[in-house]
Amino acid sequence: MPGEGQKQLSEDTQAAEYDRAPDLPNDKDAELKKRANAVVPGGMFGHVQTRTLQPGYPQFFSRSSGSRVWDVDGNEYIDFMCSWGPITLGYNHPEVEAAASAQRAQQGIGAGPTPLLVELAERLIDLIPQADWVVFGKNGCDATTTAVTVARAGTGKKKILKAKGSYHGAIPWCSPNPHGVTPEDQAHIIEIEYNDVASLRAGAALAGADLAGIILTPHRHDTRRDQEAVLPEFAQAARDICDRNGAVLIHDEVRTGFRVSLNGSWEVLGIRPDLVAYSKAIANGHSLAALTGIDALRDAAASVTITGTFWYDAPPMAASLKTIELLEAMDGPAVMAEKGQRLLNGLAEQAARYGVNASLTGPPQMPYLRFNSDDPARTADVWCAEALRRGALFHPFHNWFVSTAHTNSDIDRALEATDAAFALVSREAVLLG
Amino acid sequence: MPGEGQKQLSEDTQAAEYDRAPDLPNDKDAELKKRANAVVPGGMFGHVQTRTLQPGYPQFFSRSSGSRVWDVDGNEYIDFMCSWGPITLGYNHPEVEAAASAQRAQQGIGAGPTPLLVELAERLIDLIPQADWVVFGKNGCDATTTAVTVARAGTGKKKILKAKGSYHGAIPWCSPNPHGVTPEDQAHIIEIEYNDVASLRAGAALAGADLAGIILTPHRHDTRRDQEAVLPEFAQAARDICDRNGAVLIHDEVRTGFRVSLNGSWEVLGIRPDLVAYSKAIANGHSLAALTGIDALRDAAASVTITGTFWYDAPPMAASLKTIELLEAMDGPAVMAEKGQRLLNGLAEQAARYGVNASLTGPPQMPYLRFNSDDPARTADVWCAEALRRGALFHPFHNWFVSTAHTNSDIDRALEATDAAFALVSREAVLLG
Numbered sequence: 001m002p003g004e005g006q007k008q009l010s011e012d013t014q015a016a017e018y019d020r021a022p023d024l025p026n027d028k029d030a031e032l033k034k035r036a037n038a039v040v041p042g043g044m045f046g047h048v049q050t051r052t053l054q055p056g057y058p059q060f061f062s063r064s065s066g067s068r069v070w071d072v073d074g075n076e077y078i079d080f081m082c083s084w085g086p087i088t089l090g091y092n093h094p095e096v097e098a099a100a101s102a103q104r105a106q107q108g109i110g111a112g113p114t115p116l117l118v119e120l121a122e123r124l125i126d127l128i129p130q131a132d133w134v135v136f137g138k139n140g141c142d143a144t145t146t147a148v149t150v151a152r153a154g155t156g157k158k159k160i161l162k163a164k165g166s167y168h169g170a171i172p173w174c175s176p177n178p179h180g181v182t183p184e185d186q187a188h189i190i191e192i193e194y195n196d197v198a199s200l201r202a203g204a205a206l207a208g209a210d211l212a213g214i215i216l217t218p219h220r221h222d223t224r225r226d227q228e229a230v231l232p233e234f235a236q237a238a239r240d241i242c243d244r245n246g247a248v249l250i251h252d253e254v255r256t257g258f259r260v261s262l263n264g265s266w267e268v269l270g271i272r273p274d275l276v277a278y279s280k281a282i283a284n285g286h287s288l289a290a291l292t293g294i295d296a297l298r299d300a301a302a303s304v305t306i307t308g309t310f311w312y313d314a315p316p317m318a319a320s321l322k323t324i325e326l327l328e329a330m331d332g333p334a335v336m337a338e339k340g341q342r343l344l345n346g347l348a349e350q351a352a353r354y355g356v357n358a359s360l361t362g363p364p365q366m367p368y369l370r371f372n373s374d375d376p377a378r379t380a381d382v383w384c385a386e387a388l389r390r391g392a393l394f395h396p397f398h399n400w401f402v403s404t405a406h407t408n409s410d411i412d413r414a415l416e417a418t419d420a421a422f423a424l425v426s427r428e429a430v431l432l433g
Numbered sequence: 434m435p436g437e438g439q440k441q442l443s444e445d446t447q448a449a450e451y452d453r454a455p456d457l458p459n460d461k462d463a464e465l466k467k468r469a470n471a472v473v474p475g476g477m478f479g480h481v482q483t484r485t486l487q488p489g490y491p492q493f494f495s496r497s498s499g500s501r502v503w504d505v506d507g508n509e510y511i512d513f514m515c516s517w518g519p520i521t522l523g524y525n526h527p528e529v530e531a532a533a534s535a536q537r538a539q540q541g542i543g544a545g546p547t548p549l550l551v552e553l554a555e556r557l558i559d560l561i562p563q564a565d566w567v568v569f570g571k572n573g574c575d576a577t578t579t580a581v582t583v584a585r586a587g588t589g590k591k592k593i594l595k596a597k598g599s600y601h602g603a604i605p606w607c608s609p610n611p612h613g614v615t616p617e618d619q620a621h622i623i624e625i626e627y628n629d630v631a632s633l634r635a636g637a638a639l640a641g642a643d644l645a646g647i648i649l650t651p652h653r654h655d656t657r658r659d660q661e662a663v664l665p666e667f668a669q670a671a672r673d674i675c676d677r678n679g680a681v682l683i684h685d686e687v688r689t690g691f692r693v694s695l696n697g698s699w700e701v702l703g704i705r706p707d708l709v710a711y712s713k714a715i716a717n718g719h720s721l722a723a724l725t726g727i728d729a730l731r732d733a734a735a736s737v738t739i740t741g742t743f744w745y746d747a748p749p750m751a752a753s754l755k756t757i758e759l760l761e762a763m764d765g766p767a768v769m770a771e772k773g774q775r776l777l778n779g780l781a782e783q784a785a786r787y788g789v790n791a792s793l794t795g796p797p798q799m800p801y802l803r804f805n806s807d808d809p810a811r812t813a814d815v816w817c818a819e820a821l822r823r824g825a826l827f828h829p830f831h832n833w834f835v836s837t838a839h840t841n842s843d844i845d846r847a848l849e850a851t852d853a854a855f856a857l858v859s860r861e862a863v864l865l866g
Contacts, residue, residue: 032551039554041731045568046740048545060551064543072548083542084742091543101534108718109516110497110524111826112481115505118465118493121472135478138571138720139741145604153613170738171578172606173618177738180586184617185606254742280742285541287571287720287743298474305603305610307479308572309517309687309713310720393544 023056024389028072032060047084053396054385064091066405069393077393078414080343082401085255085280085366088332089323090405096284096322103318109310116317123324124292128263130272131292135306136317140254141169143277143289144215146306148173150275150293151213151248154300159207161214163194165222168215168252168277188212194220195228197237204241213248213275214238218256218265219363224377224397226370227362235271242274248297249273254280254289258324259401260363261333284323286316332404333365339411340364340402346415354426368399371425382428383421390417456489457822461505465493480517486829487818497524499838502826510826511847513776515834518688518713518799521765522756523838529717529755536751542743549750556757557725561696563705564725568739569750573687574602576710576722577648579739581606583708583726584646584681587733592640594647596627598655601648601685601710621645627653628661630670637674646681646708647671651689651698652796657810657830659803660795668704675707681730682706687713687722691757692834693796694766717756719749765837766798772844773797773835779848787859801832804858815861816854823850 033050036059037043043051043059050059058071067090069079082088089096107114121134137143148160168174172185190206193199194216204211216238220228242249251273256265258281266272274297279289287310293301326332341364351358357372371379380396387394392414394400466483469492470476476484476492483492491504500523502512515521522529540547554567570576581593601607605618623639626632627649637644649671653661675682684706689698691714699705707730712722720743726734759765774797784791790805804812813829820827825847827833 032548035551035555039551039558039566040568041566041726042735044546044550045734046738046744048745050545059545060548061540061543061545062547064540069540069544071544077544079544081544083544086542086742092538092541097537101537104530104534105525107494107497107502108525109519110494111502111504111510111512111514111516112483112492112494113477114495115465115493117477118468118472122468125472133472133474135473139575139743141741142572149605149608149613151613152615158615170740171604172582173604175582175738177736179736179738180582180584180733182585182591182621184620187617187620188615287746293474300613302475303610303612305479305608305612307603308574309519310572311479312481313720 024058024075025073026056026058029058029060032072047398054381057385057388066090067403067407067410077388077391078406078410079393080400080402080414081393081395082403083285084398085259085401086283086285087401087403088259088281088336089284089326090403091285093284095326096319099322100286100315100319104315107314109313113312114314114317116314116321117312120317120321123321124290127324127328128276128292129267130264130276130294132295133298133301134290134292135301137279137289137291137308137311138287139289140252140277140279141171141174142308142311143254143279143291144168144174144252145171146291146304147250147275147277148213148215149304150291150297150301151250153304154248154297155212155246157210157212157247158188159190159210159212160188161190161192161200161203161207161211163216163220164191165225166194166217166220166252167222195231195234197234200234200237200241204245211245211247213250214242215250215252217252218260221255221362221366221368221399226359227368227399230266230269232269235266235269239271248275251276253278255366256363258282258327259333259336259365262324262328282323283316283320286319288316288320330404335404336365336402337363339404339406340367342408342411343367343402343414346411347418350415350419350422354422356422356426362399364402366399366401369394373425379425379428383425386421386424387414387417390420392417457491457508458506459489459491462491462493465505480831487814490818490821499523500836500840500843510821510824511839511843512826513833513835513847514826514828515836516718517831518692518834519716519718520834520836521692521714521769522717522759523836524718526717528759529752532755533719533748533752537748540747542746546745547747547750549747549754550745553750553754556754557723560757560761561709561725562700563697563709563727565728566726566731566734568724568734570712570722570724570741570744571720572722573685573710573712574604574607575741575744576687576712576724577601577607577685578604579724579737580683580708580710581646581648582737583724583730583734584683586737587681587730588645588679590643590645590680591621592623592643593621593645594623594625594633594636594640596649596653597624598658599627599650599653599685600655628664628667630667633667633670633674637678644678644680646683647675648683648685650685651693654688654795654799654801654832659792660801660832663699663702665702668699668702672704681708684709686711688799689796691715691760692766692769692798695757695760715756716749716753719752721749721753763837768837769798769835770796772837772839773800775841775844776800776835776847779844780851783848783852783855787855789855789859795832797835799832799834802827806858812858812861816858819854819857820847820850823853825850
C-alpha cells in the first residue's frame with residue numbers, strides 16, 4: 001500500500017473514516033455500557049475503562065484463550081495488552097489452569113495457608129538472587145505499599161524518593177490523582193527525575209538524615225511517553241545513595257517481573273535492590289503479589305502488619321508455581337522478546353514506509369508506540385482504532401505486552417492490521433497538516 | 434462432667450495438661466513451620482499466623498469442605514473461623530465453585546470486564562437500599578480506602594473520624610501497627626470511642642469545618658473485647674453529625690456484610706450510611722471487595738482513581754452472584770443466626786455448669802467468647818487448644834464465624850469439645866486461683 005499516504009481525501013471522507021473506526025458490531029457492548037453508566041461511576045473504573053478511548057471501543061469482553069480475546073459482540077482480536085501485564089503464557093493456559101483448579105478443589109483460603117505458600121516462597125528465593133524472604137498479597141499496590149512500610153520500619157526514617165510519572169499504585173501514599181488525597185498522605189514522598197543523577201542526589205539531599213528509601217521501576221515505563229532503559233550510572237547512584245545513608249532500595253517490578261526477567265531486571269547491571277515488589281505476571285492472570293526482601297530487613301518485615309483476608313489464597317500460588325516452572329523451562333522472557341522484536345521490526349518498517357514519525361521503545365516484551373505528530377494522542381487513537389477494527393488490540397497511551405502464546409503468524413496478522421493503521425494515519429497527517 | 438471443676442490437681446498435672454494441648458499429630462506442620470521460618474519473616478504474616486497462639490497450633494492446612502477443615506497432618510476440625518469471615522455457605526460450595534469455574538473457563542481477567550461486573554453491580558443495588566452505584570476491589574482494605582478517598586474527594590475536606598480499636602485495614606492511613614507508619618499518614622484520622630455520643634461529638638468538634646466523614650463498623654467487633662451492638666442514639670448521632678456538616682457516613686461491613694445482613698446492618702434502625710465497604714463474605718471465599726455509594730457521591734467516585742490489576746477479575750463475580758442468590762433464597766443470615774444461637778446457648782450452659790465466668794457476645798452469626806479470669810488471654814488459649822485437640826477450631830482473641838453448612842450435629846459435636854475445654858479451664862481456675 002505504499003503511496004496511499006499521499007492520497008488526497010476530501011474533509012468529508014476523512015471525517016467519515018475517523019468516525020468509522022472501530023465500526024465493528026457493538027450492540028451488546030453499547031447496551032452494557034449504558035447499563036454500566038447507571039451502576040458504576042463513570043461507567044467503569046480503572047485502567048480498563050474505555051471512556052478515554054475512541055467511541056465504539058469495546059469495554060466488555062466474554063472470552064480469552066491463548067493470544068486471542070473476544071468482546072461481548074463476538075469480535076475476535078489478537079491481544080497485545082495481556083490483561084495489562086499478567087498474561088505471559090497466553091490466556092487460560094491449560095497447565096496453569098489445571099494446577100489452580102486442582103488446588104481449589106482441595107482448598108482456596110481455607111483455615112490457613114497451604115504448603116504451597118512455603119514452596120512458592122522457597123521457589124522465588126531460589127530464582128531471585130536478591131530474595132532472602134517473601135511475603136504475599138493480591139495486587140501490585142499491596143506489595144509496593146508493604147515495601148515502603150518495611151523500608152520505614154527498618155530504617156526508622158520517613159522520606160521516600162520516587163520518580164515523577166512512575167506509577168506504584170493508586171492509594172493515598174502513591175496516587176497520581178489528587179482527588180481525595182491529602183497533602184499529608186504524600187508529605188514524605190520526594191519526586192525526582194528518572195535517569196537524572198543530579199535530581200536523584202538533590203532528592204537525597206532534601207531527605208537528608210530522614211531518607212528511608214528509593215522506589216524505582218527497573219526501567220522507565222510511564223504512560224504517554226517513550227520507555228527508557230535505566231542508565232547504569234543512575235542505577236549505581238541509587239544503590240550508592242542507599243548504601244551511604246542506610247536507606248532501602250526498592251524495585252517496583254510489578255510490570256516487568258517474570259516478563260523482562262525471571263530473576264531481577266538489574267541483575268544484568270550487577271546491582272541489587274533490597275526489596276522487590278512483584279505481581280501481574282507472577283501467576284499468569286491469577287491474583288497474586290509478592291514482596292521479596294533481604295535478610296537485613298527480615299525483622300522489619302516481621303514487625304509490620306502485613307495482611308489481607310485473601311492474601312494467603314492457595315490457587316493463585318499453585319498457578320504461580322506452574323507459571324514459573326513453564327517460564328523457566330522455555331526461557332519465557334527470551335521467547336517474549338523474540339515475539340516482541342518481530343512486532344517491533346514490522347512496525348518500524350511500516351512507519352518508515354508510510355513516512356510516519358513514530359517512536360518504538362521499551363523492552364520487546366512490553367513495546368510502546370508513540371507518534372511524533374502534531375497531535376500524538378489523536379494519531380494514536382486513530383491508529384489503534386484502525387488496528388482494532390482489523391482485529392489487533394493495542395492501547396493508545398499505555399505500553400503493550402507480548403506473551404509466549406503469540407505465534408509468528410499472530411504477529412504477522414497483527415502487522416497486516418497495523419499496516420492499514422499506518423496507512424490511515426499517514427493519510428490523516430496529510431489532511432491535518 | 435459437673436464437679437470436675439472442683440477437682441484438685443497437682444502443679445505437675447496442671448503443667449502437663451497445659452503442655453498437652455493440642456497434642457495432635459503435627460510432624461508435617463512442624464516441618465512446614467521450620468521451612469516457613471526460613472523464607473517468610475516471622476514464619477507467616479497476617480491473621481493466620483500461629484506464633485501468637487499455643488505452641489503446637491496447626492498453621493498449615495490442606496483441605497476444606499462444608500463445615501470442616503483438615504490440617505496438613507490430616508487432623509479434621511469443625512471450623513468456626515470460616516476463613517476469618519468469607520465462608521457463609523460452607524467451604525467449596527459446589528454451586529458457587531461451579532459458577533466460578535465455568536466463568537474462569539471463558540475468561541478470568543481477560544481484556545476487560547465481563548457482563549458479570551454489570552450484573553453484580555445491578556444485583557447489589559437491587560439488594561442494598563443504600564446503594565446507587567458500586568465499584569469493586571479484591572480485599573476489604575481496597576474498599577475502605579476507596580471509601581475514605583471518595584469521602585474526601587466528595588467533600589473537599591480531610592478529617593475522618595474512626596472508632597478506637599476498630600480495624601479497617603493495615604495500610605498506612607489505617608494501620609493499627611505503628612511500625613513503618615508516619616504520623617502524617619494518620620494526621621487527619623481522629624479517634625473516637627464507639628457507642629460514646631459525647632466522644633463522637635467531641636471528635637466532630639475537633640474536625641470542625643474539615644470533617645470529611647465518619648467510618649464505623651455497624652457494631653463493635655474489635656479483637657480481644659466483647660462485641661457490642663450499636664446504640665441507636667450513637668448511630669443517629671453519627672448520621673446527624675454527617676448531615677449537619679456535609680460529611681460522609683461510611684460503613685465498614687467487611688466483616689458483617691452478607692453474614693449479619695444482606696441489605697445493610699443498620700436497615701433495622703432505619704439509618705443509612707452514604708458509603709459501604711464490603712468484602713469477605715461477598716463471594717464465599719473468592720477474593721472480591723465492593724464499595725457501594727449514594728448518588729450524591731457518584732461524581733466524586735468517578736473523579737478518584739480506583740484501580741488494581743485484578744479488580745475486574747470475573748470468576749469471583751460469578752461466585753458472588755451465586756453466593757448472593759443462595760443466601761437470599763435460604764435467608765442465609767437467619768440460618769447462620771440459628772446455628773450460632775445453638776452454639777451460644779450450649780456454651781452459656783456449659784460456662785454456667787462449670788462455674789466459669791465468661792462473656793458471650795456478638796450477633797450469633799459471629800460469636801465471641803471472652804473469659805473474665807485473672808488471665809483472660811491464658812484462659813482463652815487453654816480453652817481453644819483443648820477444643821482444637823477435640824476437633825473444634827475456634828480462635829482465642831478474634832471473633833468466630835458460623836456458616837449455613839454447620840449442621841446441628843456439627844454444633845453438638847463441637848459442644849462436646851467445648852465441654853471438655855470448659856472442664857479444663859475450670860480446673861485451671863481452681864489451680865491458678
